[in-house]
Amino acid sequence: MADIANRYVKALLESAKSEEENTIFEKGLKEISKLFTSDKNFKNVLLNPRIASQEKLDVIKEIFPEYNNKTLVNFIKLLIEEKRIDIIGNISEEYSKINSSLKKELNMKIVVAMQTDQSQIDAI
16 A cells, blocks of 8 residues: 555655645645544545545535645545545655655654753754
């Protein structure tokens, strides 16, 4: 599945026209993936073969109006039509990893032996 997710991620990254659009894509994928994983009804609607693709897309647009970016909407529509919406979690995770890498961000977990306050965390 990782190979398939990577192909979709690369296609979406190539279509991003700006850093702002990249951020929209990342947040949108994350939110849709989160709901897909946590809400059984939402997941069932998106996976139900009896519900038309456009109806599924309309549900997503209604729930997530802030992510009504044409490219992102078309991408989600493609996943629905190709019956790949079930890998939205993998796509979201890979998109975040690659996007962070492109922005030269380092994601890390720091373990400290004592209680730290916010100013110390910010300094790190």
